[in-house]
Amino acid sequence: MKHLIAAAAAALLPGLLGAAELSLPDSAARVSKRVTALGVYQLPIGPEDADKVPSERFEGQITRRTWRVEGRDTVLQILAPLRDQLKQQGYEVRLDCAARDCGGFGFRFGIEVVPAPDMMVDVSRYHFLSAARGAEAVSVLVSRAGGAAFVQVINVHPAATAPSAGKPAVQAQKDPGQAQTGPVRPVELAKVLQVRGHAVLTDLVFESGSTRLQEGQYDSLKELAVFLTDHPQYRLLLVGHTDTVGSQAQNVGISKRRAQSVKDRLTEAYETDTARIDVAGAGFLAPIASNLIPEGREANRRVEAVLLTD
Structure with missing residues (x-):
């Protein structure tokens, strides 16, 4: 059966010091x-x-x-x-x-x-x-x-035995919809911003039924703070997006408040210059997935960082 282990062709989960190593189907x-x-x-x-x-x-x-x-x-x-x-x-x-x-x-x-x-x-x-x-x-x-x-x-x-314990967490970035068939190499958020001009902050979690960002540390915000420090010639626009539930006027307000919540966390937790970050709400005008299914609506509820120059 094609499900079974095909070591030469299957995508493998690296065996990180005893971690589960799984062979997926050839496809x-x-x-x-x-x-x-x-x-x-x-x-x-x-x-x-x-x-x-x-x-x-x-x-x-x-x-x-x-x-x-x-x-x-x-x-x-x-x-x-x-x-x-x-x-x-x-x-x-x-x-x-x-x-x-x-x-x-x-x-x-x-x-x-x-x-x-x-x-x-x-x-x-x-x-x-x-x-x-x-x-x-x-x-x-x-x-x-x-x-x-x-x-x-x-x-x-356990962090004590993991190879990358103690190193900053890095989140892989990719072009939405483009599958990667080779080894995945984490791409710095800074490079994504400079190459594409914008990036979805996929690790953000908002409180249920709220526009308030949950407490905790987010790798994407840490990387944005470092990026602004290292590149004083740039500014950022944080743009909130929603699904199509509700009116566009309501969603513009919701999306802008979520973007503002992200800005507040950046300026409070990382002392980022508030003057270098603007916010906007797009509502449901720029979906990246279908709003006809729950998974698509979830993907559309997001905040993106857009690179600006002075």
Whole structure:
């Protein structure tokens, strides 16, 4: 079967000092990679119940990867070989459920998912698996959407043994919609801004039902602060975007307030010069995904940094 290990051709998850090493189908094309040098991951260990997903806390280096898989294989046909590989490596399965058994919509939006379009999830067609081995954890999410399948793998290793522990976290940046088939090399946010003129700040998390940015450290904001310090000739415009729920007038206000929240965090946490950062709200006028599906609407709710010159 084409699912099985094909070492010479399959996309591999690097074996970082005992980390889960998985072989994906031959047709898998890597889409994104995000690394947090030290963070906390709440590993889901039970179905959604009363709007909550039971979880277990793991701390360490967190690596998030996504792939797009062409073909007609079902989500379970893709996930089953990955589950077998984890068991062979000594991982204990904590949760193994299909969409309806997991909790459908509630579970999908109660767990961590890499933002669309890097990871697309159909709330009726996904399968989730979580497993642990000592202080290490891994979760696998597989879904079909738009004629293809998408795979997300999140790994956690104790920071003391992770190779990049103590180094600044770097988030991979990519051209949305363009799959990367070779090894993923993290690209500095500064380079993305200078080459493309703008970049989506994909690691931002806003409080539920609010325009206020959640507490915590965000790699993208740290990199923006460093960029402004190193390049005094530039300014930034932070532009908020929304989905199409509600009127355009309402969404312009919401998107601008979210952009202002990001600016406030930049100036307060990193002492960035407020005069070098402007904000704007575009509402729903510049979507990057379809607003007809939940995943697309989630992707469209974003803040982008736009490079300006004096």
